[in-house]
Amino acid sequence: MEMILMISLCLTTLLTLLLLRKFLKRTATKVNRPPSPWRLPVIGNLHQLSLHPHRSLRSLSLRYGPLMLLHFGRVPILVVSSGEAAQEVLKTHDHKFANRPRSKAVRGLMNGGRDVVFAPYGEYWRQMKSVCILNLLTNKMVESFEKIREDEVNAMIKKLEEASSSASSENLSELFITLPSDVTSRVALGRKHSEDETARDLKKRVRQIMELLGEFPIGEYVPILGWIDGIRGFNKKIKEVSRGFSDLMDKVVQEHLEADKHKADFVDILLSIEKDKNNGFQVQRDDIKFMILDMFIGGTSTTSTLLEWTMTELIRSPKSMKKLQDEIRSTIRPHGSYIKEKEVENMKYLKAVIKEVLRLHPSLPMILPRLLSEDVKVKGYNIAAGTEVN
Known part of the structure; x- marks a missing residue:
């Protein structure tokens, strides 16, 4: 009797599944999804990515069009x-695509997204963005840092002149990393990393955090394979770097609280906002740490990458190098002093070189992923909430 009941239940379940499958299939045909390449069970389209994901995605987009839906494990991309298509995503439907996916690295390193870049779209994010722009990124503030930029550029040029006169070599890649790091350190911390142990440690931590944010946590996309992240030490590294960064920033903040100086830097400004109870927005101590981190990430890696690729392309093209050198020589004043920022405004060929390098070698080959918060239609295709956008 029990056997007959078991067989009946199994047959009933199978028939129900078959009916549901037909119904769901019939319903799915009414939804116009973007074109997708074929995918494997569990891992989806992960097998179609190479060591250079942006190149793989470009090759696939040439076949499937400017809007393409992939599946990295369980996550639609x-x-x-x-x-x-980018204008529709980033402008027309900007609010719906305003959130960022919070990966394991973001949750562990950024306290779940308490910085400007990864914070959820809302009042907190708007206030954090406002604090950064008003106190660091307005035209007036950027102009006020001109002397700092000028000092650091002159220091780099002197190093190159000394190396040239002594016929010794100089690591341009290291110089191009040091320049924006020193500028950012002086603006944010009041001193540059190459002359201060605390600032040097911060540069090291920032680099570690960038590496972890760029890692591919397999468990985020294929949970059943999450144990791989543990075996390769990814989870442990997040905890170690997060703890080290937090301790270092506590030291930075304490130094600023104890320091007696007349000119305030970005950390001092944030601390003064934290103390002000009447501004309608309470900045917490941890928030200050992550805002400083955003400034370092945004102000160092992109600039150094652009400088390095610019020199690479100029070395590859001697004619362009000669033309740019002629423009620089014609701009230098008779006394032989270095070119000022205002004079750069009139250097048309230099601007053309920079634009061409940015076209050939974007600092980030792919934008930071966004997360769709509600269903939307883009270019006639239906995109479901929860989809990540690259």
Whole structure:
């Protein structure tokens, strides 16, 4: 009797599944999804990525179009590869695509996204962004840092002149990393990393955090394979770097609280906002740490990458190098002093070189992923909430 009941239940379940499958299939045909390449069970389209994901995605987009839907394990990924489609995502439907996916690294390193870059779209994010812009990124503030930029550029040029006169070699890659790091350190911390142990440690921690944010946590996309992240030490590294960064920033903040100086830097400004109870926005001590981290990440890696690629392309093209050298020589004043920022405004060929390098070698080959908060239609295709956008 029990056997007959078991067989009946199994048959009933199978028939129900078959009916549901037909119904769901019929319903799915009404939803116009973006074109997708074929995918494997469990891992989805992960097998179609190479060591250079942006190149793999470009190759796939040439076959499937400017809007392409992939699946990295359980996570749907919308790949946007045309200016027209990007405008719809980043401008027309900007609010719906304003959130960021919070990966394991973001949760562990950024306290779940308490910085400007990864904070959820809302009042907190708007206030954090406002604090950064008003106190660091307005035209007036950027102009006020001109002397700092000028000092650091002159220091780099002197190093190159000394190396040239003594016929010794100089590591340009290291110089190009040091320049924006020193500028950012002086603006944010009041001193540059190459002359201060605390600032040097901060540069090291920032680099470690950037490496972890760029890692691919397999457990985020294929939970059943999450144990791999533990075996390769990814989870442990997040905890170690997070603890080290937090301790270092506590030291930085304490130094600023105890310091007696007349000119305030970015940390001092944030501390004064934290103390002000009447501004309608309470900045917490941990928030200050992550805002400083955003400034270092945004102000160092992109600039150094652009400088390095610019020199690489100029070395590859001697004619362009000669033309740019002629423009620089014609701009230098008779006394032989270094070129000022205002004089750079009139250097048309230099601007053309920079624009061409940015076209050939974007500092980030792919934008930081966004997360769709609600269903939307883009270029006639239905995109479901929860889809990540690259």
